[in-house]
Amino acid sequence: MRAFPAEDLASNLQDLDVGQDSPPMQRSLGLGWDLATDTLTFRVDGAEKPFTRRGVLSTINSLFDPLGFAAPFSVQGRLILRELTTETCDWDAPLPREKLEQWQRWCTSLHDLRKLKIPRACTTVPLSTTQRKEICIFCDASTKAIAAVAYLRVTDAAGHSEVGFLFGKTKLAPKPDITIPRLELCAAVLAVELAEVMSAELDIQVGDIKLFSDSKVVLGYIFNDSRRFYIYVHNRVQRIRRSTNKSQWNYVPSDVNPADHATRAIPANQLAASSWLSGPAFLVDKQHCHLKQEAFSLVEPATDVELRPEVVTCATNLSFQLGSKRFEQFSSLRPLTRAIARLCHIAYSFTRVAKEGPCHSWHNRKLLFSPDQLHHARIRILLVVQRQVYSEEIHCLQKGDQVPKQCSLSKLCPFIDSEGLLRVGGRLKRSQLTAEEGQPIIMPGKHHVTSLLIRHYHEQVCHQGRHLTEGTLRSAGFWIVGRRRSVSSLIYNCVTCRRLRGREEEQIMADLPADRLSTDPPFTFVGLNVFGPWCVTSRRTRGGLANSKRWAIIFTCMSMHAIHIDVIESMDSSSFINALRRFFAVRGPVKQLRSDCGTNFVGACRELGISSKGCNNKDVCNYLCMAVQPSPLFTHGRKLGEDDRCHTSDP
Template identity: 35%
Template sequence: MTIESPTATVLGLRWDAAADELFFKVDLKESLGFLTKRRVLSAVAKLFDPTGILAPVVITGKIFIQRLWAAGLSWDEPLPDELQTTWVAFYSELDVINKIRIPRWLGMAEGRATTLLGFCDASTLAYAAVIYIRATDAEGHSAVSLLTARTKVAPLKGATIPRLELCAAHLLAVTLENVRISLRLTDTPYYLWSDSRIVLCWLRKPPTTLKPFVSNRVHQIHELTSPNCWHYVRSAQNPADCASRGIRASQLLDHPLWWQGPGWIMDKHTPNFSVIELNDEEHNILQSEQRVSSFVATTTHQPALTTRRRDGQMIPLIDLAQIRKGTGVSSSSKLKSLNPYMDDTGVLRVGGRISKADLPEDRRFPIILPKHGRLVELIIRHAHETTLHGGPQLVLQTLRSRYWILNGRQAVRSYGQKCVICRRHRGVTLSQQMASLPRQRISTSRAFVSSGVDYCGPFTVRVGAKRSRTKVLWYNQLQTLAARIEACLNSRPITPLYDDPNDKLALTPGDFLIGAPLIAVPEATVTAIPSNRIKQWLWVRHVHQKFWQRWSEEYLSTLQTRNKWQKPTRDVRRGDVVLVRNENLAPTHWRLGRITEIHPGSDGLTRNVTLRTASGTMTRAVQKLCRLLDSEHFESTASTGQDVQNSTDLATT
């Protein structure tokens, strides 16, 4: 008779209460059968390992799934022979996981010193972080246990190894912070190791001196860990190497580097390996990730002041030979009025007339900078945001407390015009060259055959006999008032008036409706005149044709010129983010939308667009829109890793 030990299952792990050990149970009763991507993904998903103890084996399955996606296989398409062979070799050894036993107790007890030890590593396939815990008693005896591990598959786009190593270091910092909070070990000392000397150099630099990708992760690592706790370890002694490259289950069963870590971490005096000097290749990689933070004035072996661009090319600005000799600059130089000089550090400064003023040195002798350049743009951006998006005068005043930018006012104004926040507050709408008049507007036809005018809009009329102190127009009164207003509007002259009272009268819209202005005095009756004395039909035709002749000769010529919107401007494009003008609201409350369709006119210029907002789609004239972001902006942000929301998301923010 055998009595089985009581077991419990928690989050994929099984606990043997009698032996106080943790173990896994992998069931391989299901045959391999017809191998497809669907079945492989199902098998890997069964390896549920939230603690990361089986990370070297699980990451091997994840890497294999990534290979299936890269091969472009469908869900139920059979695997190629090469992939089938690799999977069968991996899957057939998974039952070995059932033999793995992990002590549950980590050795932590009162009176024992606890230390957290972390390692990170990366390869072209994946990157990983693993954490051990060391408990040391009063006699100096130490016990090291594997605590947790995390892995991530490397992106298919092919990031560089140094950047993957940095991602591994960031993963280790985040995992360590989670462990310290979960186990309440926030005051416990810790040591961290990486086998990348480039990453260790990055961690010892200010994040502002590095490019955005590196700078962001270094900044986050500095917030979670101390740079002094990071040390160098050789790859052969790095247990995270097992999880970054992946190993088989049979190899994991007896792998001392993974289960206990390198032998020297048992010592309570953890060795601090010094960072080996970088070789030429590593030094070049380190330099390539440096952010250009200043313009360098070259004073040796260079006859001109130059700026170094990111591609390394030196661009000459002015001749320095004359400045070195103290003879000043040429009369045609833009710097002549600034009286430039070079200080002891080789920086070109303004030598103006306020050198004796009681002001800081940077304000008396500001640094001269060119109009264009990434550094200048960043400096203007900082000043623009520091002044809470102030105007050109305020930003320029702030800049000149330290810098003197050539054509600074134009540079500041140009940046302000590109600022999205300033665009939204200004609310300047778009415009396009005035279109040609449609054929219906310049052809002879009856009035209101092809067009109509809604001049006044709808009126609100109260219906009923309820008494009120407010004066209300009844329907018949409103009808009479509207008719009189219509008569006044249609009696306005549409051609110039003549000074001679005996000359012709100016044309009015009423002449085309009833043959005379609607508010004109009624003509005398002609009923007493015999009808045989008037050729009525010919006379009406003559008057009608005379009116149209005068309209064509006198009025149409006044429509020839464009009184506004005289030049073509840049057309809006699909994808542009715009604000829809609302005269009743401030520009900051205008509705946000994205252009989905454009409707060019016969001349190829776009004056009407269809856009999508949070409330649906609508068609608007460009004069009712304010451009906020160009479609090219979204293409440029892709290189910096910034995400761009769709128009619906933008409209709801």
């Protein structure tokens, strides 16, 4: 100090004894600079201001904080001022009671700002000795305010890191209220503006700039490359993407985000202990010095109102060739021919000649197609198939060369006619045959259009055999390569032909009952039934002949199929009982009788006391020695006693 002339020293330093006296307070950047401790302090005006809107505005403007050290505290005062300005009252009118209490608490906390001491240097490590310098910017938003704060992170040669406060800024949230994602996006824009200011104003070489946000919705907007936004979000995302890269953005939890203090407002006595001035602890931690790069996706895009509706567009590759792949959608030749004829008609409607007529542009043709139009469409179909299957052979013939001998068409001497179709050659040009019969069109045997041709002419001959179908194809002027196999395959798969020529199905018979397989003597197990009637002459009268009806009852052996036929005069129970007595007299007793539920059989059983469970009459049982059962229709399809009634052999 003695080296400088006295007139060059400041007035408060001319009589200063550096060794004994403490240096006075100086001013720097609008703040107080304590030279003894090399710290910055705030100068707060202690004069009482009136409790009016004018006094509130004067008190808030008296706090000069260009670097944003006290931004988390001053934002509360600005919020009170904005609430007061929304009310229609005089500037010198007293404050309302509820606002007066808030303002008094803020003014009381303002005096605590004098105790805040901020180190003038960002870091204790000289910047010239550091190995790496980074700028870390944090942003956050709430319904009250949006904020962003920047820190300088330096790392020395030993790997130790320090973090120093650079700049902080807050803005009141816009009115009317907007959504939280939009506020967070505005905070991200504020962080980008701080990054641009730091890059332009700092005269040190910074290695990297990292930006942090605690909103994954905003990070999804920044990383998005597939969806479009509405104008508000779109403009701000474009502003962010124009100045920063996606790799610079990182996620930070809300509880360690220092910008969160400025969005919620804290008292002045808590500023020194908060992370607003010192920065988050994880920036100094060695384990978190290298942040992992993470890609963020949109959060619930289906319900996000900021996203435009996703529009799906289909790209169509146009081909100058029709291609036979589309022909497989048709199962009959006639619809295919009509579809191609309609397509050719529409294509012709766009020509200059057609525009002068009644048919032009796209339209629905209601008239029937002429035979010439259908023939032209059929030629187009055959040309497409031949160009696809026999492209190499057609190319050789167009150059004037012969078809290679290893080709399957070499023995047919093929040539191209005036319509461009590939036909069979030979020595029949001077014959009286038509051009279609003498020089038929060559078609591949395994193509879908060939199957449609074979099915078309097979239906024309009313589903006749292979020879007639092949003859009809040859008469129509088609030479199908491997036609025998193709025609046989189609006839084999034809539903109508399989129904007409298929063999009758045989049902698997059930097992025979035990009485059909017994080795007992004949007529041990008997099935019986009645058939008829016949008209017979019973007697002669004076006027002519008297006719009567007669029936026959047939007894069939269940095991040997031997039969016994007896004549009965009526269908009553007594006639049946007499026939049964005659049968036992001739054939002997039986073990079992089977019959249906005819009225004469049921009446006879009732009269004789016989049921399906056995004989209740002992005299009849001793005489008959039998069991009676109704005759079921077996699943093997044969009801004995009915199928044998046509036999007339002698009992």
